[in-house]
Amino acid sequence: MKIIIAGAGAMGSRFGLMLNQAKNDVILIDGWQEHVDEINKNGLRADFNGEEVIAKIPAYQQDKLSEVDFTADLVILFTKAMQLDAMLKSLQPMLSENTKVLCLLNGIGHEDTIKKYVPFENILLGNTMWTAGMEGPGRVKLFGTGSLDLQNLGEGQEEIAKEVVAVLSKADLHANFSTDIISSIYKKACVNGTMNGLCTLLNSNMADLGATSFADEMVKEIVLEFEAIANYEKVPFDREAILTQIKGCYNPETIGLHHPSMYQDLRINHRLTEIDYINGAIVRKGKEYGIATPYCSFLTQLIHTKEELLGVK
Amino acid sequence: MKIIIAGAGAMGSRFGLMLNQAKNDVILIDGWQEHVDEINKNGLRADFNGEEVIAKIPAYQQDKLSEVDFTADLVILFTKAMQLDAMLKSLQPMLSENTKVLCLLNGIGHEDTIKKYVPFENILLGNTMWTAGMEGPGRVKLFGTGSLDLQNLGEGQEEIAKEVVAVLSKADLHANFSTDIISSIYKKACVNGTMNGLCTLLNSNMADLGATSFADEMVKEIVLEFEAIANYEKVPFDREAILTQIKGCYNPETIGLHHPSMYQDLRINHRLTEIDYINGAIVRKGKEYGIATPYCSFLTQLIHTKEELLGVK
Numbered sequence: 001m002k003i004i005i006a007g008a009g010a011m012g013s014r015f016g017l018m019l020n021q022a023k024n025d026v027i028l029i030d031g032w033q034e035h036v037d038e039i040n041k042n043g044l045r046a047d048f049n050g051e052e053v054i055a056k057i058p059a060y061q062q063d064k065l066s067e068v069d070f071t072a073d074l075v076i077l078f079t080k081a082m083q084l085d086a087m088l089k090s091l092q093p094m095l096s097e098n099t100k101v102l103c104l105l106n107g108i109g110h111e112d113t114i115k116k117y118v119p120f121e122n123i124l125l126g127n128t129m130w131t132a133g134m135e136g137p138g139r140v141k142l143f144g145t146g147s148l149d150l151q152n153l154g155e156g157q158e159e160i161a162k163e164v165v166a167v168l169s170k171a172d173l174h175a176n177f178s179t180d181i182i183s184s185i186y187k188k189a190c191v192n193g194t195m196n197g198l199c200t201l202l203n204s205n206m207a208d209l210g211a212t213s214f215a216d217e218m219v220k221e222i223v224l225e226f227e228a229i230a231n232y233e234k235v236p237f238d239r240e241a242i243l244t245q246i247k248g249c250y251n252p253e254t255i256g257l258h259h260p261s262m263y264q265d266l267r268i269n270h271r272l273t274e275i276d277y278i279n280g281a282i283v284r285k286g287k288e289y290g291i292a293t294p295y296c297s298f299l300t301q302l303i304h305t306k307e308e309l310l311g312v313k
Numbered sequence: 314m315k316i317i318i319a320g321a322g323a324m325g326s327r328f329g330l331m332l333n334q335a336k337n338d339v340i341l342i343d344g345w346q347e348h349v350d351e352i353n354k355n356g357l358r359a360d361f362n363g364e365e366v367i368a369k370i371p372a373y374q375q376d377k378l379s380e381v382d383f384t385a386d387l388v389i390l391f392t393k394a395m396q397l398d399a400m401l402k403s404l405q406p407m408l409s410e411n412t413k414v415l416c417l418l419n420g421i422g423h424e425d426t427i428k429k430y431v432p433f434e435n436i437l438l439g440n441t442m443w444t445a446g447m448e449g450p451g452r453v454k455l456f457g458t459g460s461l462d463l464q465n466l467g468e469g470q471e472e473i474a475k476e477v478v479a480v481l482s483k484a485d486l487h488a489n490f491s492t493d494i495i496s497s498i499y500k501k502a503c504v505n506g507t508m509n510g511l512c513t514l515l516n517s518n519m520a521d522l523g524a525t526s527f528a529d530e531m532v533k534e535i536v537l538e539f540e541a542i543a544n545y546e547k548v549p550f551d552r553e554a555i556l557t558q559i560k561g562c563y564n565p566e567t568i569g570l571h572h573p574s575m576y577q578d579l580r581i582n583h584r585l586t587e588i589d590y591i592n593g594a595i596v597r598k599g600k601e602y603g604i605a606t607p608y609c610s611f612l613t614q615l616i617h618t619k620e621e622l623l624g625v626k
Contacts, residue, residue: 201514202615204622212621214614221611294607298534301527302515308525309517 001167004029004072004094006087007079008039008059010132011104013140015076015173017046017055022171027070028059029091031083036061038138047141062090071096074164077103077114081277084110088117097122100160102150104128106261107277108189109285111153121154124161127184130173147174151181183236190226190242193278194219195249196262197299200273201306205259210250218295219246222279225293229282232289266303270312275303314480317342317385317407319400320392321352321372323445324417326453328389328486330359330368335484340383341372342404344396349374351451360454375403384409387477390416390427394590397423401430410435413473415463417441419574420590421502422598424466434467437474440497443486460487464494495548503539503555506591507532508562509575510612513586514619518572523563531608532559535592538606542595545602579616583625588616 001024005016008028020026028044030036039059046053060068072094079087084105095101095118102124103110114123130146148168152161161177168175178184195206198218202209209215223242230237250256265271279296286293314337318329321341333339341357343349352372359366373381385407392400397418408414408431415437416423427436443459461481465474474490481488491497508519511531515522522528536555543550563569578584592609599606 198618202618202622208622209618212618214618214621218611218614218618221607292605292607294534294605295611298531298608298611301531305511305515305522305525305527305531308527309515309521 001025002070002073003027003167004070004075004091006075006077006091007083008035009078009080010134010140011128011130012076012078013044013046013134014130014132014142015078015104016057017044017048017053017140017142018171018173019168020055020057022167024167024171026057027068028057029062029065029087030059031062031079031087032137033061034137035059042138045139047135047139047143049143062087065090065094068094070094072099074167075099075101077101077105077110079105081105081107081110081274082272084113085116088114092117100124100164102126102164104148105277106188106192107274107281108185109277109281119154121152121157122160123153124150124164125153125181125185126150126175127178127181127188145174147176149176149178149181149184151178180236182233183230183238186226186230186235186237187242187245189278189281190223191246191249192260192262193226193282193296194222194246196260196273197275197279197303199260200263200266201299201302203267205257206249207252207256210247210256215250216247219243221295222299225282225286225291225296228291229285229289229293232285232291262303266307266310266312270310272307272312273303275300279303314338315383315386316340316480317383317388317404319388319390319404320396321348322391322393323447323453324441324443325389325391326357326359326447327443327445327455328391328417329370330357330361330366330453330455331484331486332480333368333370335480337480337484339370340381341370342375342378342400343372344375344400345450346374347450348372355451358452360448360452360456362456375400378403378406381407383407385412387480388412388414390414390418390423392418394418394420394423394587395585397426398429401427405430413437413477415439415477417461418590419501419505420587420594421498422590422594432467434465434470435473436466437463437477438466438494438498439463439488440491440494440501458487460489462489462491462494462497464491493549495546496543496550499539499543499548499550500555500558502591502594503536504559504562505573505575506539506595506609507535507559509573509586510588510592510616512573513576513579514612514615516580518570519562520565520569523560523569528563529560532556534608535612538595538599538604538609541604542598542602542606545598545604575616579620579623579625583623585620585625586616588613592616 008030036059043054128148133141165175280300282296318325321343349372356367441461446454478488593613595609
């Protein structure tokens with residue numbers, strides 16, 4: 001299968017490498033020139049569960065695609081949320097009317113952006129539990145195992161989704177066909193919509209935050225706003241299961257001592273956060289539906305203010 | 314006049330010193346033993362607009378009042394908000410049925426605490442624009458000028474308030490009799506309820522906060538909650554004047570480069586904040602009146618969480 005990995009950061013590189021190893025015709029597209037150059041010069045290098053792997057996969061800078069002759073059967077979207085629109089614009093010449101587009105970005109509501117560029121019946125949404133780390137230009141660290149769920153967005157397009165599941169599973173990516181992907185996406189967004197913003201704002205890891213007296217109250221208020229939006233959209237939402245999963249993040253013996261990805265983006269790497277696509281998406285939907293979302297609104301404003309105070313652009 | 318300064322920090326020391334200089338019979342009461350000892354040993358020492366002043370004023374540790382023979386005509390309350398209740402309890406033996414009690418604490422709703430210990434008709438509320446700085450045990454820095462407004466809480470008690478105004482004015486404290494002290498207190502609480510919490514949480518001074526894109530939006534949401542409570546209580550509330558005063562705090566040529574007092578309490582001196590008596594008071598009143606106050610609620614929770622994360626008790 002001809003596959004474009006659109007956004008070849010840590011996670012994109014994992015998917016690209018594993019799909020390449022399974023004999024698919026893969027290309028990587030990314031905005032980071034140095035990373036692209038490194039991959040083309042020395043291959044995509046990975047510490048893959050302790051084994052050194054080098055994969056020869058063509059890589060292209062996102063703004064220099066005009067002479068690339070490649071029409072994809074499948075595009076897997078792995079950009080940062082705020083880069084999605086520009087990426088889809090760049091990809092236009094490489095899409096046919098049959099190209100499937102699988103979105104694996106964090107956050108909610110990306111389908112609204114994708115459907116501006118891709119026929120609705122070709123869009124697949126997914127939710128992945130894989131992890132990956134970037135070690136430098138051209139080099140990633142891929143440890144542990146994971147899985148992903150995905151589903152067709154268009155009615156009656158289950159066969160397309162199952163075809164993509166088969167391709168990913170053949171590459172050992174452990175894909176599953178889901179019948180409630182939006183629910184899964186909301187669940188994950190609730191974890192991100194609480195742990196990411198609060199830890200980033202309060203300069204805390206998840207275990208320390210969870211040990212404070214007010215963590216549960218704040219988490220609950222935020223989750224109730226996600227729930228109100230999900231209810232309006234008739235998306236099944238299991239509040240207790242979601243709160244239990246969030247509280248699981250506090251455990252110092254598992255992931256509690258980690259700082260969430262937004263913390264790393266803003267406080268370590270001085271990059272803009274994805275808050276607009278997590279809590280900010282709830283605020284936008286709330287305005288559209290006439291539902292109050294003050295906790296998500298205040299948290300979004302506070303994170304943006306922190307970005308500005310830190311001079312991140 | 315026999316006057317107790319209850320809470321002899323920087324501001325209490327200023328009032329004590331100036332009232333002492335005007336020949337009142339003043340004593341200081343404070344919880345900080347070292348400060349009390351220093352004052353009794355070497356006097357209350359002040360850098361008073363550049364002049365070195367030493368005032369011999371008796372000082373007492375708040376928990377050791379049982380043998381002090383002093384019945385006050387006037388008590389001026391200058392504790393931190395969370396110390397108010399304990400201070401009033403300690404003062405009981407030194408109050409007569411005629412003792413007036415003037416509250417000059419930051420924050421709102423202190424009258425609910427005071428009226429548990431003092432007849433309602435003896436309570437005066439005030440709002441001061443004086444400043445003062447603590448330099449160490451027994452030593453303060455008193456620069457610039459100021460004023461204060463005060464008013465009787467009990468109906469028909471204007472004469473009492475005006476009598477206290479006269480005593481304070483004779484000591485050059487520039488007191489004015491007010492007819493809308495609760496409005497002034499709300500106005501000041503709005504400044505504190507925005508600048509204090511936001512700067513403390515975001516680790517910013519007021520000018521930098523004011524220069525961000527979302528400051529005005531956050532400030533407005535918070536002020537609207539204060540306004541809703543004030544409206545319910547039929548307290549006049551001039552939103553535009555209050556927002557203008559808050560925006561005045563952003564000015565780097567005046568006070569913008571300063572960090573508000575809560576920032577200094579928590580981030581410099583590692584002390585608990587007064588958030589429960591500013592935004593937290595709005596939350597309590599909102600619950601009582603059935604008015605939603607999510608911004609004040611979230612801000613109060615976030616500041617308490619930050620206190621706990623910093624290990625401040």
